[in-house]
Amino acid sequence: MNIEIDLTQNLKSKPNADQIAFGTIFTDHMFVMDYSTEKGWYDPRIVPYQPIALDPAAMIFHYGQTIFEGLKAYTTPDDRILLFRPEKNFRRLNLSADRMSIPAIDEQFALAGLQKLIEVEKEWVPKAVGNSLYIRPFIIGTEPNLSLAPSKTYQFIIILSPVGSYYKDGIQPIKIHVEYEYTRAVRGGTGFAKTAGNYAAAYKAQEKATTEGYSQVLWLDGIEKKYIEEVGSMNVFFKINGEVITPELNGSILEGITRMSIIELLKGWGITVIERRISLEELYNAANCGELEEAFGTGTAAVISPIGELNWGNRNIVINKSEIGSLSQKLYDTLTGIQTGKLEDLNGWTVEVK
Known part of the structure; x- marks a missing residue:
C-alpha cells in the first residue's frame, strides 16, 4: 500500500x-x-x-x-x-x-x-x-x-x-502506597494488554494515594492480595541480596519494552535476574534484615523511577535511605544513553529515521 x-x-x-x-x-x-x-x-x-x-x-x-x-x-x-x-x-x-x-x-x-x-x-x-x-x-x-x-x-x-524531561530536577525516589481495596487486573483478564479500561480502572486508587501524599500505587495480585504485580503503570524490580527480582509475566502484568531491555542489560552485566512471584511479606522481611538494597519502576515515560518508600498499612518500608541506588542510576544512564545515541548501541535496539 x-x-x-x-x-x-x-x-x-x-x-x-x-x-x-x-x-x-x-x-x-x-x-x-x-x-x-x-x-x-x-x-x-x-x-x-x-x-x-x-x-x-x-x-x-x-x-x-x-x-x-x-x-x-x-x-x-x-x-x-x-x-x-x-x-x-x-x-x-x-x-x-x-x-x-x-x-x-x-x-x-x-x-x-x-x-x-x-x-x-x-x-x-x-x-x-x-x-x-x-x-x-x-x-x-x-x-x-x-x-x-x-x-x-x-x-x-x-x-x-x-x-519535556520526566526528571526536571534530577531523579528523585518516590513514595508508594500499597493498594488493597482495588485490583488492577487478574489472570485471564486484560492486564497484559494495553487497553483503555485498565488505566481508567486505576484512577480511583491513584486518587486515594495522591491525597495521602504518595506518588504511585503498588498493585497486588487480584486473588490473594499477596503478590506484587506492578507499580502505577510501570513494571517493578527489587534488588535483594545482590540479585534482581521482578514479578513474572502471568497474564495480568504488562510485558514492558523497558522491562525487557532492563533484564537483557542486567544479564549482560552478569547480574542475576529472577522472574518469579514475590510477596509483600517477603519484601518486608528482606527490608528488615537489610537485604532489600534497591527498588525501581520501569516504563517508557520515566525509563527508571526509583522507589524510596513503600507504605504497607501501618508499616513503612524505607529503601536505600530514600536515595537512588547505584544500579538504578547505571540502568537509567545506560538506557537513556542508548536511546539518545550518546552510547554505542551494542544490541541493535535503535532504528534511525532517515
Whole structure:
C-alpha cells in the first residue's frame, strides 16, 4: 500500500523546550488507516492533525474496544533521529489486538508509516537534553452498532507529542502506597494488554494515594492480595541480596519494552535476574534484615523511577535511605544513553529515521 500525504497549510508554532507538559501539545500531522471486514486494512494516509468524526453509536464509546502503544523518538548529539525498539511496540500492539478481538495490523507496514510520519514532522523532535517526541499509536472500533460484538470497522491512528524531561530536577525516589481495596487486573483478564479500561480502572486508587501524599500505587495480585504485580503503570524490580527480582509475566502484568531491555542489560552485566512471584511479606522481611538494597519502576515515560518508600498499612518500608541506588542510576544512564545515541548501541535496539 502507498501512503498518501496531505500536508497542512497552517503550521503550528513549536513550543519552548522548557514549556512542554506531557501529552498536551501535538504536531501538525497524524497517520490514519481504516479497516473493514470487506477490505481489510486500507487507505493509509498522513493528514493534518484534526478531530475524529464518529457516530455517537460507535462501539468504542460503549464497549471500550480500543488498544494503544507508547514509544519515543530522540534526537542524537549529531542530529539523527532514533526510535528505541519500535518493532517490539507494534508486536505488543498485535498481542493487545488479539485479546480485544481487533484485527491485526502489518507490523512492518505500521513501522514504515510511523517512520514516514516522523520524516514529515522531523522539526518537531525536540533537541533539548531530556526532551523527546512521544508517539501514541492506537486503534479504535468505529462501527455504529450497539450490539454486543466486535466492531466490523476500525481506525488505526498515530499521533505525536513533544514532551519535556520526566526528571526536571534530577531523579528523585518516590513514595508508594500499597493498594488493597482495588485490583488492577487478574489472570485471564486484560492486564497484559494495553487497553483503555485498565488505566481508567486505576484512577480511583491513584486518587486515594495522591491525597495521602504518595506518588504511585503498588498493585497486588487480584486473588490473594499477596503478590506484587506492578507499580502505577510501570513494571517493578527489587534488588535483594545482590540479585534482581521482578514479578513474572502471568497474564495480568504488562510485558514492558523497558522491562525487557532492563533484564537483557542486567544479564549482560552478569547480574542475576529472577522472574518469579514475590510477596509483600517477603519484601518486608528482606527490608528488615537489610537485604532489600534497591527498588525501581520501569516504563517508557520515566525509563527508571526509583522507589524510596513503600507504605504497607501501618508499616513503612524505607529503601536505600530514600536515595537512588547505584544500579538504578547505571540502568537509567545506560538506557537513556542508548536511546539518545550518546552510547554505542551494542544490541541493535535503535532504528534511525532517515
